Amino acid sequence: MSWFIRKEKNIQTPTEQKKEVPDGLWHKCGHCKQVMLAADLKANAYTCLHCGFHERIGSKEYFELLFDDGQFTELNPHLESADPLNFIDSKPYPQRIKEAQAKTGLKDAVRTAYGKMNGIDLVIACMDFSFIGGSMGSVVGEKVARAIDFAREKRYPLLIISRSGGARMMEAGFSLMQMAKTSAKLALLDEAGVPYISLLTDPTTGGVTASFAMLGDFNIAEPQALIGFAGPRVIRETIGKDLPKGFQSAEFVLEHGFLDFIVDRKELKDELTALLKMIWVN
Ligand SMILES: [Zn+2]
Numbered sequence: 001m002s003w004f005i006r007k008e009k010n011i012q013t014p015t016e017q018k019k020e021v022p023d024g025l026w027h028k029c030g031h032c033k034q035v036m037l038a039a040d041l042k043a044n045a046y047t048c049l050h051c052g053f054h055e056r057i058g059s060k061e062y063f064e065l066l067f068d069d070g071q072f073t074e075l076n077p078h079l080e081s082a083d084p085l086n087f088i089d090s091k092p093y094p095q096r097i098k099e100a101q102a103k104t105g106l107k108d109a110v111r112t113a114y115g116k117m118n119g120i121d122l123v124i125a126c127m128d129f130s131f132i133g134g135s136m137g138s139v140v141g142e143k144v145a146r147a148i149d150f151a152r153e154k155r156y157p158l159l160i161i162s163r164s165g166g167a168r169m170m171e172a173g174f175s176l177m178q179m180a181k182t183s184a185k186l187a188l189l190d191e192a193g194v195p196y197i198s199l200l201t202d203p204t205t206g207g208v209t210a211s212f213a214m215l216g217d218f219n220i221a222e223p224q225a226l227i228g229f230a231g232p233r234v235i236r237e238t239i240g241k242d243l244p245k246g247f248q249s250a251e252f253v254l255e256h257g258f259l260d261f262i263v264d265r266k267e268l269k270d271e272l273t274a275l276l277k278m279i280w281v282n
Pocket of ligand 1: 034048
């Protein structure tokens, strides 16, 4: 009966050999592991029907969710990264960019656009984590800066949706300069009296947290989003202490005064509209 008895413990199938359900039909929640129809997930603003977990989505989905009838005009859609440092890690940087572009269908880790949200003119810059971890290099910084300029010139309120691992190491100092550039542009927007709302999603870390993501007139977040500068492991090793429970979750950050409120993605469009009606539109 040896064929009947499991000789080795646990399941031994490597991840790459696992049989996946075809994409686009069923979805398994990344948190509670319950299964639901992908169409139902989409209809629920990409949040789990069972536990409310917010799946990571990108600019395509946010633009669809927020702009009326999914209609918008993209700004600077063709900006692409150069290779200022001739950087090579496991592969040359230009090759990494090409591969990321082929995999995601995106040019870089942010898309910027304007359109109407419940009839209100709005500029949105939305980061895409699927593109090299949503890292900020020259292109992200430049597109965000130009979107801020556009918002200031047109006097349209600005929403930046952040989801980022931080600065892009392959552009080193050029990436860090984007923090100063975007912050300076936001100061001009502030002087012009045009509102800026920053939405922090899971995860928002590093140079993005340390620049535009925390500079909103309102800094808001999605539930349970990881928000921080350095990762918990780095902090733990630096201070040599265990960190409090829930450290760097949106709820923890809210409680410590760094956020204005947390918004469920299903309510996002209505909450943003209500907020803008209070502070901007008569
Ligand atoms: Zn769930």
